[in-house]
Amino acid sequence: MQKADIPKELVYVSSFDQEGFKREKTNDGFEYLDLQGKPVRDKAILKRIDELVIPPIWEDVWICKNAKGHVQAVGYDLKGRKQYIYHPKWSEYRQQNKFSQLPLFAERLPIIRERVAADLRKRGWPKERVLALTVKMLDEYYLRIGNLNYKRNNETYGLTTLRRKHLNDNGKSLSLTYKAKSGKYRNVSVSNPTLAKLIRETSDLPGYEVFRYIDEDGKSQTIDSSDVNEYIKELSEGDFTAKVFRTWGGSRLSIDYLEDAKKDVEENPRRKIETALVQRVAKKLGNTVSICRDYYIHPKVLEAVAQPEFKMPRISNAKKYQHLDTSEQVVLKILMER
Numbered sequence: 577m578q579k580a581d582i583p584k585e586l587v588y589v590s591s592f593d594q595e596g597f598k599r600e601k602t603n604d605g606f607e608y609l610d611l612q613g614k615p616v617r618d619k620a621i622l623k624r625i626d627e628l629v630i631p632p633i634w635e636d637v638w639i640c641k642n643a644k645g646h647v648q649a650v651g652y653d654l655k656g657r658k659q660y661i662y663h664p665k666w667s668e669y670r671q672q673n674k675f676s677q678l679p680l681f682a683e684r685l686p687i688i689r690e691r692v693a694a695d696l697r698k699r700g701w702p703k704e705r706v707l708a709l710t711v712k713m714l715d716e717y718y719l720r721i722g723n724l725n726y727k728r729n730n731e732t733y734g735l736t737t738l739r740r741k742h743l744n745d746n747g748k749s750l751s752l753t754y755k756a757k758s759g760k761y762r763n764v765s766v767s768n769p770t771l772a773k774l775i776r777e778t779s780d781l782p783g784y785e786v787f788r789y790i791d792e793d794g795k796s797q798t799i800d801s802s803d804v805n806e807y808i809k810e811l812s813e814g815d816f817t818a819k820v821f822r823t824w825g826g827s828r829l830s831i832d833y834l835e836d837a838k839k840d841v842e843e844n845p846r847r848k849i850e851t852a853l854v855q856r857v858a859k860k861l862g863n864t865v866s867i868c869r870d871y872y873i874h875p876k877v878l879e880a881v882a883q884p885e886f887k888m889p890r891i892s893n894a895k896k897y898q899h900l901d902t903s904e905q906v907v908l909k910i911l912m913e914r
Contacts, residue, residue, distance in 0.1 A: 582646055583669050589647040592638045597621075599630070599637035599651075606632075608639065628661050629729055657802055675874050678827065681820050682908040684812045686899035689715070691811045701778060706789040706799060707807040709774050710735055714804075714818055716771065717764055718825030718861055720757055721801045721818035732757050735818075736801050738786040740779055750775060762862045822861065824907075826872030829857045831888075831903035834881050850882040880910045 582588045597608045597616055608616040608625060616622060625639055634651030649661040662670075688711070695708035713719060713735055722734020733742065733754045742754040750772040752764040766772045781788040782796040791797050805817045830853055837853035851865075858868035869878070880886055891897075891905040900908065 583665060585644065586646045586663055586666055586669075587642050587644045589640055589642075589645040592647070592650045595641045597625070597639040597641065599639065629725060630661060631659075631725060631728075634659065653802070655802075659802070675823070675876075677814075677816065677820055678824060678874055679908065679911045680814060681812070681816055681824060682900070682904065682911070684814055684816070685824075685904075686897070687813075688808070688811045689899045696774070701781060701788070701790045703789040703791070703797075703799070703803075704807075706778055706787050707804060709771070709778065710787055710799065710804050711808060711811070711818075711821075712771060714821040716768060717766075718822045718829075719764065720822065721804055723801050726757060730757075730759075731755065732759065734801075736785075736787060736799055736804060739784045740786060741784075743775070743779060743786065745776065756862055758864075760862050823872050823874070824904075826857050826861055826868060827874045827877045827907050828903045829860055830854075830873050830877055830881055831906045833857060833860075848882075850878060853881065854878070874907070874911065877907055877910050 595611075597610055599606050599608055608622070610616060616625075624643055628639070628649050630637055630639070630649050630651065631653070633654055637649060637651040639649045640647060644663070646663050646666040647660055648663050651659055653659050692708045692711050692715070695704045696712065698705045710721075714721070720734040722737035724737065726732045726734070727737045733739075733756060738752060738754060742752055744751045744753055750766045752762070752766065754762055756762045766775060775786060778788055779786045781790065783798065785798050787799055788796050789799065801818065808816050808818060833853055833856040837849055837856055840852040840856075841847050841849050854865050854869045854873065857873060858865045861868060861872055863872060888906055889909045891902055891909075897905055897908075
């Protein structure tokens, strides 16, 4: 990444050794030290640091001195992995630019699916198998990945933080019921019987979390969003994370729901096809309409299908697209058009 990639209202942070504060443990919590090792007393600075909600388990924490730095804090989790807290405007900017990844992601998706299928066939519950299961869930149900910070601080959940109490299982059907980001309650029916069977198996492993694995010592272990994102990058050989599945899902759902949205407009001619379509996709994803429109449907796809003259393009029978269904191939064709 270069300085030029940063929005003008932010400052590019290139080093985590200077111009920052360090966090030190005390008997009753933490204190923050400046470059000279003196405790920070400024109430405005302490308030900003508090609002970053830096996980207490992080070690070697560095906090940016500049409130406009694109990286606001850095630390290491319990597994020794470097973690970042970004400025909200940088996160928003990155999310908007995620759309540019979709064509490449679509081309890599068949490879991802092949490797996920292979890992799901493994015996027992090694880490690769449960990671494959979570990616399969992302691919079919477009769920948020979940993160320990949201679970601890907001009591909201995503895929990797779901617990047994969130499973509704009557033996015939399985659903996930939980409070998701922004306090929205979700009830996701796992209609794929194979996935439902695998979820039942992994949730029976020792521990509270639904998605767990057995390590080399025979102990039950949890996974987190970092594990899943690293797995996705390994499978795809690209800089993709769990979020891209949700963006891809919103874009392909806009194709799936197009005919239903047209019927909505026929019943109420005052409505616009674009609005009717986004409302349907937002309901499926568990988002507000505005968030769904801005972040989870590629603008090129939405613009194309909203045109009265839009017609479904012919799809390919090429072998390289055999793991993409009809609506996914339509999305890819739209994205590849100049």
